Amino acid sequence: MTMRAVVVDRLAADYAGVFVRQVERPRPGSGQVLIRVRAASVNFPDLLQTEGKYQHKPDLPFVAGMEAAGEVVEAGEGSGFAVGDRVVGSARPEGVSGTGGPGAFAEYCVMTAPRRMPEHFSYSQAAAFGTAYLTAWVSLVSRADLQPGEWVLVHGASGGVGLAAVDLAKALGGRVIATGASDEKLAIVNEMYAPDAILNVSGGFRDQVKAITGGGGADVIYDPVGGDVFDESVRCIAFNGRLLTIGFASGRIPTLPVNMALIKGFSLMGVRAGEYGRRFPDRGRANLDAIWAMAEAGKLTPRVHAEFSLDDWRAAYDQLGNRQVVGKAIIRP
Secondary structure, eight states: OEEEEEEEOSOOGGGTTEEEEEEEOOOOOTTEEEEEEEEEEEOHHHHHHTTTOSSSOOOSSEEOOSEEEEEEEEEOTTOOOOTTOEEEEESSOTTOOSTTSOOSSBSEEEEESOEEOOTTOOHHHHHHHHHHHHHHHIIIIIITOOOTTOEEEESSTTSHHHHHHHHHHHHTTOEEEEEESOHHHHHHHHHHHOOSEEEEGGGOOHHHHHHHTTTSOEEEEEESSOHHHHHHHTTSEEEEEEEEEOOOTTSOOOOOOHHHHHHHTOEEEEOOHHHHHHHSHHHHHHHHHHHHHHHHTTOOOOOEEEEEOGGGHHHHHHHHHTTOOSSEEEEOO
16 A cells, blocks of 8 residues: 655755655554654754755655654554544654655654644644754753743744744743844744743844843853854853754854853753653653643643645745744645
């Protein structure tokens, strides 16, 4: 039995090695489920993987997509799920790749240890939640130990992981400064999540951050941007602050003059949420339990920017790559 899927046949620029085609429909093994994909979230690593620029490099060819939501159509022995259950989770268990493998951008995919969807979430919201909010939690809680009342400077606040950090930091009692380079997108962030302040970084932000924080600077800085944003962040971090490096969406990997860390007494922390869970499985499970419990309680709300059909996968990739998305772009097979 076959299905339609977005397949990466070869690594190339401008997605030249990516095609929608028929592949074998996967079957669930013991402890796994096969789901009919109702929504799949587009993440920045999905774009990078088409050129082999992401840390994890699946064997070619592979079905693209990291996370999905849908309903169970076949349950493997010991999975704990039944046909019809609404679930969400990772669509690429460790060690699985190849055509017909369980990528999310397909009509069906296999999941290991999915979670039941919160009742009030749509399929698209569920698909938009996991990766972004896990990254935010590992950053703000596991690494930075954010405390209520601390100032949190969130760069790239309109992106998927940035918006999740704004939402989570507010829920944890932080005082949030959301930044970006678009007044229009920042207005959407402000309307939906009500951070304590918003800043357009186009003309610089060091002095404004110091003024907002009463001269002390930001206690925690969440940076998925890198480049000039990282450089200026070093100038407005508080003593004993924590500077979290999440990624380099600007395209430039910055360097840190370590004398600045010494003089200002701050820590630089690298964040790889997925790797954190692989290195510390018990903590990884606890982190996932924590964010999904908050979602169930209605304390966190992911934003879906736009939805696309499987055939329109390129438009979804382009919206994300061109920084047009506020929240998450979703593919709905």
